[in-house]
Amino acid sequence: MEFLRPATWDEALAAKAEFPTALPISGGTDVMVEMNFDVHRPSAILDLNRITELRQWEITDGVVRLGASVPYARIINELSEPLPGLALAAHTVGSPQIRNRGGVGGNLGGASPAGDAHPALLAAGRDVFVEVASAARGTRLIAIDDFYVGVKRNSMEKDELILRVHIPVADGPQQFSKIGTRNAMVIAVCAFGFALHPKNGTVGTGIGSAAPTPRRAVAAEEFLQGVLAERGLWESGDLLGAEVIQQFGELVKAAASPIDDVRGTADYRRHSLAVMARRTLTWTWNDYSKQIRSAA
Ligand SMILES: Cc1cc2nc3c(=O)[nH]c(=O)nc-3n(C[C@H](O)[C@H](O)[C@H](O)COP(=O)(O)OP(=O)(O)OC[C@H]3O[C@@H](n4cnc5c(N)ncnc54)[C@H](O)[C@@H]3O)c2cc1C
Numbered sequence: 001m002e003f004l005r006p007a008t009w010d011e012a013l014a015a016k017a018e019f020p021t022a023l024p025i026s027g028g029t030d031v032m033v034e035m036n037f038d039v040h041r042p043s044a045i046l047d048l049n050r051i052t053e054l055r056q057w058e059i060t061d062g063v064v065r066l067g068a069s070v071p072y073a074r075i076i077n078e079l080s081e082p083l084p085g086l087a088l089a090a091h092t093v094g095s096p097q098i099r100n101r102g103g104v105g106g107n108l109g110g111a112s113p114a115g116d117a118h119p120a121l122l123a124a125g126r127d128v129f130v131e132v133a134s135a136a137r138g139t140r141l142i143a144i145d146d147f148y149v150g151v152k153r154n155s156m157e158k159d160e161l162i163l164r165v166h167i168p169v170a171d172g173p174q175q176f177s178k179i180g181t182r183n184a185m186v187i188a189v190c191a192f193g194f195a196l197h198p199k200n201g202t203v204g205t206g207i208g209s210a211a212p213t214p215r216r217a218v219a220a221e222e223f224l225q226g227v228l229a230e231r232g233l234w235e236s237g238d239l240l241g242a243e244v245i246q247q248f249g250e251l252v253k254a255a256a257s258p259i260d261d262v263r264g265t266a267d268y269r270r271h272s273l274a275v276m277a278r279r280t281l282t283w284t285w286n287d288y289s290k291q292i293r294s295a296a
Helices: 010-016 031-036 073-080 084-091 098-103 106-111 115-125 218-230 242-255 266-295
Strands: 002-006 022-023 044-047 057-060 064-066 127-135 138-141 148-151 161-168 172-179 188-199 201-207
Touching: 010 044, 010 127, 022 031, 073 084, 073 098, 084 115, 106 115, 106 161, 106 242, 115 172, 115 201, 138 266, 161 201, 172 218, 172 266, 188 266, 201 218, 201 242, 218 242, 242 266
Parallel strands: 002 044, 022 044
Antiparallel strands: 057 064, 064 161, 127 138, 127 161, 172 188, 188 201
């Protein structure tokens, strides 16, 4: 097996162009498990750990540009204010050891429907982009809604690598909720991300582990956006009412298409998604109302 160890981003892209079947490795928390279980016997490994840009983040023009290999532990410690939903999701990943190694680029590269970053990225809005690049065609931005194309499949080409993810700085409360068989070191039975975006009057949702790909609950988003706008709730911060919260939960549940598997049944996943949707909406709206009242 070839072991490729580029020192720069350009060298990494050149290596990926020359060896398109080379398997990129960042934290290795997915790659090494799969190699140990013989899921992969790649002809070459492309180690991305010497590339500085992948471990950096910056905020420009209200957008966090998050390097693909910034580990979850740093997202929690350094980015919980601008990216509260993603930081909450990061808290639930694996254990301290996994959070010190694994990052969002690896979650996106694997594109597992159970990856915890995905619901938070979807909920962060339609202006989330994955920046990928190849030696032949340069850089392109893939909208998060176009990124997930099948079970463990994303829309990247064979010669492309993920450089960073562009995520707008939160302008309202965000939440993440995950059901597992215990509180740590579990793959989600299902998960839900939710965000309020008061600046443009939208809300964001993300469903994990309850469909072939991570997906948003579009009808639930449209329903809630309509209610918030028609009733002037963004301005008043008044109570949403039990019926609105209930209906939102039902629409999130209807957006899922889960399966029965070793981690849980489809029915249980649907039920728990409705519960998580109601809870995360209630938590975020309570926080938003408090902000409105304290600003008045
Ligand atoms: C014990 C344990 C517990 C875990 N718990 C969770 C959990 O709770 N939630 C969760 O979501 N995940 C969990 N995982 C899975 C894993 O930690 C995450 O998916 C993590 O985000 C992977 O990041 P990584 O940097 O380690 O990726 P790697 O293993 O290095 O790579 C993962 C995939 O992404 C590709 N890749 C990596 N970087 C790039 C890049 N820059 N460009 C293109 N492709 C790239 C690789 O080729 C590979 O296909 C767990 C894993 C273990 C071993």
